[in-house]
């Protein structure tokens with residue numbers, strides 16, 4: 001008997017952290033070997049705030065992925081309190097910036113330059129609304145009084161809903177949603193609002209991270225929530241709704257930075273991302289919806305053509321390596337040492 005195989009349009013990853021320097025060179029090919037395009041997050045230190053910085057970063061990514069010459073990094077601008085609307089419009093017109101990223105100040109890794117006052121960047125958001133440039137949002141409030149597990153739900157109420165009321169035509173991607181609240185909110189909005197969902201948030205809940213010993217490699221932001229939220233995310237991803245698409249939020253940190261008294265947030269899921277998503281869709285009896293989520297809904301939202309190539313996955317088990325990379329940059333990948341059901345051909 002030959003193993004089951006599925007073939008789909010090549011997917012894209014609509015949310016990726018590739019880092020820079022040696023780490024970039026170590027991790028970038030894992031994304032480029034699976035995905036046609038990737039939305040590149042701008043949270044470098046210092047962040048990618050200008051067209052010139054983004055253009056130079058894109059060149060470094062292209063150099064790091066030269067074995068995959070068809071791979072296209074799509075760049076994003078990091079919004080700050082002081083970014084000028086003209087800079088964004090210029091970068092978008094020149095084909096450098098595909099989108100702009102909103103980090104509430106200090107919400108996640110390298111986000112201290114993020115936005116502290118939404119109203120302060122309204123001129124920027126109005127310009128984006130005007131030219132149809134998507135706003136990508138890390139949707140968590142950062143107020144110290146708000147419980148970490150409630151930060152996404154409170155963001156919807158206090159920031160996202162008022163923003164969409166003021167900017168009804170703005171295209172917004174609610175990135176890496178982790179709650180039923182966010183899935184329901186996105187589903188209830190117009191076609192200009194969509195969301196990415198990570199592979200890990202479809203598989204893990206907060207017990208996986210905290211029960212039986214703390215698992216630092218499953219710590220990320222937004223943090224995994226309770227089981228009812230995981231189930232709601234699976235329902236949204238596999239529903240066939242064009243509002244939900246693939247974004248791994250792969251975010252590599254060296255093992256030492258994760259296994260620490262103050263461990264960094266981030267899960268490195270790039271090496272086997274498409275296999276993990278495929279497994280999730282198969283488990284939910286929704287393999288027929290995988291191509292929409294992974295390869296069609298994203299380009300439709302971003303007004304880009306779908307990829308010409310196809311990829312195939314075969315139902316053959318494989319073991320995720322215990323570690324990836326070398327020396328100081330050794331990383332523990334998502335599901336290190338575990339067995340996956342599918343393999344990218």
Ligand code: OTD
Nearest residue numbers: 017108109220221251265266
């Ligand atoms: N979450 N880690 C990182 C970013 C994401 O919020 C995110 O997009 C990172 O390390 O850059 C993380 O846990």
Ligand code: ZN
Nearest residue numbers: 108138175221
């Ligand atoms: Zn984020």
Ligand code: ZN
Nearest residue numbers: 015017041249
């Ligand atoms: Zn991210």
